[in-house]
Amino acid sequence: MAERMLVQGNEAVGWGAVSAGCLYFFGYPITPQNEIPEWFARELPKRGGVFVQSESETGSINMLMGGASTGVRCMTSTSSPGWGLMQEGISSISAAELPCVVVLVQRGGPGGGSIRHSQMDYMAVTRGGGGGGYKNIVLAPASVQEVHDLMQLAFYLADKYLNQVVVLSDGIIGQIAELMEVKTIDFGPLPEKDWAVRSIGRQKDGKRRMISHGKGVIAGPPYFTYIAYLDHLKEKYQQMADAEVRYESYQTDDAKLILVAYGYVARVSKEAVNMARDQGLKVGLIRPITLWPFPYQQIREKAQLGCNFLVAEDSMGLLVEDVRIGVEGKAEVNLLDISARHMPTDGGMILPGRVLQEIRRVL
């Protein structure tokens, strides 16, 4: 019987990371993700790893850039204001094609906002806040177990594509405690990190390695022009978009109304689907697990079959824009947003009864 333990979503980040062989963490305190750096500070030294508390989130992301340059698996975590500070580094990591993982535990915004949960960083994460139009794979767990599992997938995908992967959590997923099984997931072989900086003495061919976030500008292998480098990035992003879409489809086969939700609101929405089904309402749920690449195709297919959509999200309306892109004007897209919280405070939540009420209204 596999070991199961009661842990918080934030702690599951740590368990998942070490299951993936990540032994290096750089981070800065910010609520509601403090359990993550605290877990690594406690657990990494025991495992022969290194925890460094940075001077800021700008520090964290640049330490991560240094760490990822050496070819080891490493990560950082933050919450929404820290995410803003990280953007130059994220753009540069993406430009230099360094594999690493950033966990973002969303809190309320804009600005300093609230230290409680929200889902208000969807666009900032899926579209990228740094310059240059890079793409990062974004994974959105909806349970503690899934945090643990997606952390491992994140490291695998990062190494597979030499790209940064973001795990997008929120204040609820981070703070709830659930039973979790610690297990190492084998995703298959990966190429050797021959490009990594380790000092010339450690390189098998005795030749220098150079990591740059300005590739192709100074001509040199493998990119002799800037456009050749950008063409390579475009091709890689297309490969990720084609191969890495992940989603959960729940009760959608005969559904007339499809709910679309991620993270904690997906858990709430699933419960609302169950309640609606008990009342004989033909309702299903599409839960994107990858927010980029987004399951546009799956949404479009349902729209073409005549389904309408209800997007539930704890923000002023961000995910809804991707659903609108997906349906291409062929279906009605409704939105249940942050105003539907059970209390008008930063502690309010969107609850299943409210989602059910909206289902009944739009059906």
Add this chain to the structure above:
Amino acid sequence: MNKSIVKEKAWGWPAACLDLPVWGIYCPGCQHPTVARLIAEVTDELGVGDRVILVMGVGCHAFAGFGLNFDTISSCHGRAPDLATAVKRIYPDTIVFNLQGDGDCIAIGAGPFIAALTRGEMITVIMLNNNNYGTTGGQLAPTTLMGQRTSTSPEGRIAGREGFPAHVAELAAGFKGTAYSARGALNTIANYQRTKRYIKTAFKKQIDNVGFSFVEVLSACPANWHLTPLESLKWIEEKVIPEFPLGEFRNVDRIE
């Protein structure tokens, strides 16, 4: 042929300097490539080139990074101490050094620099101080001299508006985790040799695991100072050194 003659290399291209066109990028009279050469000579003499990892900042100094035969990472502007911290913590047996400019190190990069000093990171920072932003066309830097005219201080630096020059070698010396902090110049042969000794000592402090080591090098920027190379050397002697005194500000063999 007399086989008893032993040929010894007396002078030439250091092994760590690559024969690349990057050295020709620099303006006439610029001393950045000279500092790169000194670093290459030092790593050659210490025999540690294959253990070195260089983190470059953003600025003219970064071109030298391309020409030095070390594993290299190019960082975001000012963030080299963050990257170097991670690299050194992951591979403690490597020798990690940053090449940074004065703007890179103490304007945009003041945060990570002070944080690395606070943590007493086992890294070496070589900061080239040319009293202005050379790469972008000669704007005001924290190290610009009083009264010095730049493209963003057209009337000259005034205390009430732009404050006073930042003294980085003295600042670094004030941290307990610092093993070594010095300031050198390259305007005379004597200063050139002294600066080389400073750089060598800084690397040794890291090799011996003593603590953070720092060398500031006063570096001529004739193009943006609007002086000839020769006038620039005189300017350094008469204007720059009086503001930024040369010497070692901290040199300890053990930090407790």
